Amino acid sequence: MTKLVVLKVGEGSFEQGFPVTMQIGEEGDSPAIQTLGKLPPAPEIPQYYNRWQSAYLCLGWSTRLEAKPIQVTNVSVIDDCWHAVQVLRNRLNSWLHSESFRSIREKWLEKLLPSDEMRVILQTEDLLLQRLPWHFCDLFERYPKAEIALSGPAYERVKQVSQLKNKVAILAILGDSTGIDTQADRALLEQLPGATVQFLVEPQRQELNNQLWSQGWDILFFAGHSSSLANGDGRIYINQTDSLSIGDLKYALKTAVAHGLKLAIFNSCEGLGLARELANLYIPQVIVMREPVPDKVAQEFLKNFLSTFAGGQPFYLSVREARERLQGLEDQYPCASWLPVIYQNPAETPPLWTALSNQLAVDNSRNYQHPRRSLKKIGLQRLRTILLTSMVATSVIWGVRYLGALQPLELKAFDQLMRLRSHEATDPRLLVVAITEEDFKLPEQKNRTGSLSDLALAKLLEKLEQYQPRAIGLDIYREDAVNPQLQNLAKYMQQSDRFIAVCKISDPTASEDPSVAPPPEVPEARQGFSDVVIDPDGILRRYLVSVNPHPASACSAPYAFSTQLAFRYLAAEGIFPQWTPEGQLQLGDVVLPRLHSHTGGYQTIDAAGFQMLLNYQSSRSPENIANRVTLTDVLRNRVKPDDVKNRIVLIGVTAPSVGDYFATPYSTGRGAYQKMAGVFVHAQMVSQILSAVKNQRPLLWVLPQWGELLWIWGWSILGSLLAWRYRSILHLELALAITVLVLYALCFVFLSQSCWVPLVPSGLALVATSAGVVLQDASQKQEQSKKLYSRSS
The missing domain is CATH 3.30.420 (Nucleotidyltransferase; domain 5)
Structure with missing residues (x-):
């Protein structure tokens, strides 16, 4: 006894x-x-x-x-x-x-x-x-x-409300941790069997007050900075700016005592002032440190006390053993074993852990392990949970992505990142002759709208040839032969090695999108198809470089109109296209990356032909890719020779009435640009090839499949680690929000360097895995509660 x-x-x-x-x-x-x-x-x-x-x-x-x-x-x-x-x-x-x-x-x-x-x-x-x-x-x-x-000499027993619980309810306050490590205290509390711990990390006063009022706590724990004033009163520093006396929490603490608070542990400095004030509120037991306590001593005491107390030892003997074991540190920290002390309400009887958790003592002694041993076991279990959960989440997301369910979201995210890129200068190698609504009114047009009359085209080409361009591309369909009265035009189109004409190679079996033949005067070697590949959402993000035309197509050009113009420009500098054994197109030292059916965010596309990602040149206006003049400017001699010499000249209709416009990544979003005229789309494609070969401007590329899988899995693991680190849902949500922003920023940085890494699947893996870990923890706690309840009953 x-x-x-x-x-x-x-x-x-x-x-x-x-x-x-x-x-x-x-x-x-x-x-x-x-x-x-x-x-x-x-x-x-x-x-x-x-x-x-x-x-x-x-x-x-x-x-x-x-x-x-x-x-x-x-x-x-x-x-x-x-x-x-x-x-x-x-x-x-x-x-x-x-x-x-x-x-x-x-x-x-x-x-x-x-x-x-x-x-x-x-x-x-x-x-x-x-x-x-x-x-x-x-x-x-x-x-x-x-x-x-x-x-103290005055004490009183407070009638406490009995609450049916099968776990010890602990409210743990981790206050101002400047210069100290309160996370070690947290790790020890998290290992306690049969306990539910609510952590308040550097809380505000109102948050702490609300928690003390909210439910029946068995143990109140504080780790952080505290002090005792000259008058004997104590203060705790709950965050880096606020400190409180016990009197500041008087009513909340009285309520907590009435609701069953049995023990308060202040693992902080100079706690006697705190204990004396808590005694006036009739808290049954308080553990404090008499003097300033080193971090290592505080952590060692807590570890040893929790080990013995939760293992079934009486409260007083647990404190004594934990205090005396501190003597092992006294070569570095003299008088460490002096510091912990109990402040007792004599009207109360010290509790047993088994009584607090409503479990049989034999269960506690059998189930509880020393923190150091259990930490290793829990660490291995947690590691297995993290890896398993992250692998499952990554596999599911990868499968859903492979089936194309995430493609619309990934493409929208790609567009948004593209719009954030820094602006680039106009390509000086290009000149666009735009046919506007006003140009249709010129006498040379002979009242022809939507295209160029033979007379206007003849005069335009004559003017341009005087200035010696390196290549001229006509982005206007001309299926009919030239007017016999303009034999010079027909001869030019037939013989000029720098003139490229456009045609359309769409599948002739598709009645809604028939093919369009090239001008009959232009040989096949100087023909280029105008076909583009539009994504399911109507956005042009891909560049169709070459294709094998359908045998029945009226247009048999194997290369795109823009590709032919780029070839003509580079040929003047001794750079010619060649195909690698792997089926890649190479120009000089640059190999164009081919787009496949499962590349980057594209998972369910027709990758027929040679396609590549279209790396738009970002600017304040997407049509700022090239200098621009009108048909009127050329015919009325308003263009300088230097504006044309050695440049690629693209001729196309920009009049809205014709409707030759395409939606691009810059066409979406608030305040975005309008659709881009087809002739400027071709200019973008030409500039992409020339800039890659001549200026080493990076082409858009993606990680290999295994690289993308590791990237997504890495964010999945990070999500599970965050769920393990932050047990508070509010803190976890904040950490996830910050991490998603970091992910977004990293994806933008990579895209700025022309690498498209997965954003949407990585974000989903991050959130899904953290949610999975939280749900698993909740399930395990519920299962443990059922087991504990069955034992106690």
């Missing part, structure tokens, strides 16, 4: 002495013995204590007292501290051997055996008496199953 010893120290002082009353009884019964005595005057003890405290504070640790670095301790300072310890210890023992205290000492030794399990409560209002290291006294040291606690 546990013995209860209460030492009531009455009003007095070290100059006058203190009256002492000792009561001895069985736990739960009224005292059976009461003895009176007195501690004589000892004015030197405060001096010895102050000397020790000064030496202790000069040790130079980084503590949980304040968020500022302290100088490194040297050997002489440590020696001074141990010398002060020895002096204080000897004087304290001499004080307890005084004649006026003999009656209490002799009754103690008479009625209490060294084998007795006992709780000792020192009941006093004097703050210095509470600070003294009573466990050093030989009267206590000979009793290995005893632990001393502190108490």
